[in-house]
Amino acid sequence: MARDSLVLAAGGGWYYGTQTASDPTRVASSTLPLSHAIPPQHDTAPKTLEAAWADFKAIVGEENISTTEADLKQHSGSEWSSYPTLPGDVPFAILSPGSTEEVSRVMKVCHRRRIPVTAYSGGTSLEGHFAATRGGICIDFSRMDKILTLHKDDLDVVVQPAVGWETLNEELAEHNLFFPPDPGPGAMIGGMIGTGCSGTNAYRYGTMKDWVLSLTVVLADGTIIKTKQRPRKSSAGYDLTRTFIGSEGTLGLVTEATLKVTPKPQNTSVAVCTFPSIRKAADCVFRVVGEGVPIAAIEILDDVQMRCINEVGSTSRTWKEAPTLFFKFSGTPTSVKEHISIVQKLAKSSGSQTFEFARNKEEGDELWSARKEALWSVMAQRKSDSDHVWTTDVAVPISRLPDIIEETKDDIGKSGLTGAIVGHVGDGNFHTILLYNDKEHDIADALVHRMVKRAIEMEGTATGEHGVGLVKRDYLPHEIGEGAVDLMRKMKQSFDPLCLLNCDKIVRVQRPKPGEVQEW
Amino acid sequence: MARDSLVLAAGGGWYYGTQTASDPTRVASSTLPLSHAIPPQHDTAPKTLEAAWADFKAIVGEENISTTEADLKQHSGSEWSSYPTLPGDVPFAILSPGSTEEVSRVMKVCHRRRIPVTAYSGGTSLEGHFAATRGGICIDFSRMDKILTLHKDDLDVVVQPAVGWETLNEELAEHNLFFPPDPGPGAMIGGMIGTGCSGTNAYRYGTMKDWVLSLTVVLADGTIIKTKQRPRKSSAGYDLTRTFIGSEGTLGLVTEATLKVTPKPQNTSVAVCTFPSIRKAADCVFRVVGEGVPIAAIEILDDVQMRCINEVGSTSRTWKEAPTLFFKFSGTPTSVKEHISIVQKLAKSSGSQTFEFARNKEEGDELWSARKEALWSVMAQRKSDSDHVWTTDVAVPISRLPDIIEETKDDIGKSGLTGAIVGHVGDGNFHTILLYNDKEHDIADALVHRMVKRAIEMEGTATGEHGVGLVKRDYLPHEIGEGAVDLMRKMKQSFDPLCLLNCDKIVRVQRPKPGEVQEW
Known part of the structure; x- marks a missing residue:
């Protein structure tokens, strides 16, 4: 078959390509293994981008295209992301379309010219979601904010x-x-x-x-x-x-x-209770969930996290530096009162040391304020530009929560890093927020790796809510098996045959370089 | 390009095929329009099925394959389905595998030999979901019941x-x-x-x-x-x-x-209230939902439905033959009491005529029993083999519920058929259960068509919970647009390139015959 032929679609490659499939029998199969994927062939040659520029200008207007270095950098990484953006991970330009129609026209240009695209809105994601690994353009939605x-x-x-x-x-x-x-x-x-x-x-x-x-x-x-x-x-x-x-x-x-x-719930209230150990706190969560008490939220903050909040001093009081559960209740005044009393009993039987509940909205807001400060209070501990935070999350079946939190806390302790634990424990989901400097990157990396491995081995997930991005791709095969990942790759290929959209995120589309994937 | 070539995957056809693509540029596109789909090419020749038989026997055992006429018929349609199974809609054989591994081995045989497959478990679906439109085999899961x-x-x-x-x-x-x-x-x-x-x-x-x-x-x-x-x-x-x-x-x-x-909720209770009109009942639902009262269920039954229940006499009391709302409450005893009283107030202000609530579990079960009898009480009205029921459902944004229920009820009235309305109205979802005889099929069909059209025009859906099957495929383009249906077709192609699995359901994979699609 001719090279460059448009009909070269066999083998499940990422085509529009110049290669033939490595195994033509795969055409009828339901999955696309990495070994059969043909690497994307984008076109980010200066000549192409220059020509595309004229198209983009006609669509969104010159005033809505930026190529300033600060903008490009800000649109491909952040100081709170756990992925260290590489120098090449920046887009060529940032486009800010004003309507669905404009986005469609931009995509038609990119499709015709094979230019890769990353999307950007709040930029708060943590796992390298918007790093422009293939260059191309970034579509910033800031003008579409209505x-x-x-x-x-x-x-x-x-x-x-x-x-x-x-x-x-x-x-x-x-x-x-x-x-x-x-x-x-x-x-x-x-x-x-x-x-x-x-x-x-x-x-x-x-x-x-x-x-x-x-x-x-x-x-x-x-x-x-x-x-x-x-x-x-x-x-x-x-x-x-x-x-x-x-x-x-x-x-x-x-x-x-x-x-x-x-x-909006008509009445909400908050209760806060402390425990002598993180296991006892996690045990309490496990009981409250098992009883089916209708609670609005259950959050855990460990002693390190509470200490950071005290040190920053951004809430109006000083907290006991112990493993702490924050409960939010909502419903009619009667039912809220009823639920608080059930939880208080369960907390006591799990070994709680203190139990405070809000008597009015102001007290509730004050109690909840500590939970809100969690991430920022750890970030505030950074002393220089070489200090960083690494925030990551996993989730496990709820019965394994006490085990994984305790083991992870021990592991952080042994590593010598400061690391806080905070989590949406009612869902079996928690975060670690690690503080590390440039020299300690590998220690933090290894800690996160062990935490993810632990979660997966407990029938949990590499991420409960932060997503996969670039950082957690290689955990997916361990978590759900190669076959399920190959099915995701087939879906990706089906929706986006040229692999233009946020290429490299969630599933790899070409084989990793030697040493790129951590040993399991 | 050669016929029968395995690498002929361009154009988004259903291959492993013998045709070239009609438009090779579609290879890089994200959707698969019907006009570009190449009809599936199954192999159900007697010779193939005979050869496959030997494979199947080796996998599941001869005792787990059936070809009796009664079995074949029972596995491709039912008396409560709205799709009238055609004589050709039966499978060649029914296989009952005993494990995931056996199912996988059966599918490998079907894949190699291009034999289409329908799956069967309870057989209660309503829209022709398991009609074997392409013959092939039926996989009955009855042995996998643990x-x-x-x-x-x-x-x-x-x-x-x-x-x-x-x-x-x-x-x-x-x-x-x-x-x-x-x-x-x-x-x-x-x-x-x-x-x-x-x-x-x-x-x-x-x-x-x-x-x-x-x-x-x-x-x-x-x-x-x-x-x-x-x-x-x-x-x-x-x-x-x-x-x-x-x-x-x-x-x-x-x-x-x-x-x-x-x-399990510790306490549940039931309340039943009647209204002078179906609109007033629907209005009440709309208010209760808007207030966010935490209710376990809200069901509506119209006067015709209540009459059918009385006529069958399968519940322990005689009901007022008026539009009726059934509420289920769950929670602590205090909160249940609180919620009943809020609903009673809202019902009254919507014009309710009666409001009864259960004082204990037995009374609750008795009140709820009428709701459970709905479908069967209408089916019991059939007098001969030529009488049928047509049960179908739609859903709309909740504010349009009073309109659509009222208009549909009027329409049923004008048609001369008996038709009851019963629905999960808290979700904006309701059913009609139409009674018709062989001669009245077209009247029922037209009524359902108008009801679906009404729902779609009110920004609703052709089906809230029964699914698309064979009956509602041609409504999808009106409901979500051709592009979204073309994307579903692309997904189908990606997961099942030979179109073996329940072919023809949800999305058409080849063009309909003239006159097959009702005018919109």
């Missing part, structure tokens, strides 16, 4: 991708409504969909996956689709909405989302 | 596909646990995953989509994959679990499922 329509009676709202969840909730509060997913401050709907995020409200309300009714998506070839209309329940065909949620910008670009909202 | 492992502490249970939800709940009740999705009696986990079912508990607990942690799936080429481990929360890669839920056996065969379970 709350378009609130259907108050239907309990849904239509938004653009650069709406922040905090802004959205301010707006919704005026209508006595609220949108539960609460990831890190600054996160925006586009990225929240990309990582399938969650937060402290997930125990009661579920994750981002449960709060999206429908998406407008621009596919890799510029096709615009809408995944659903607005019914709250549907069995009409494949769950395209869910397919895009958590796909980290690799299957399509979300340009509009219809989100579910819910009436 | 509850494998209950992880009580982790609130999950591992089951095989032919476990019924009722049996599962009997088992779970001994551990004070429960599994919420409650579709029609007799439904089994395999099919429940296939249709992404729900039921009366969905308003409070969500649908099947929310209660599956992980699936073991045999793909079209026999590859066995597991979608996840057992953490309750995960962001690790594409949501393969959700991709298979609601895929109606077209993307893979589920051979094992890990389901979430939850503590």
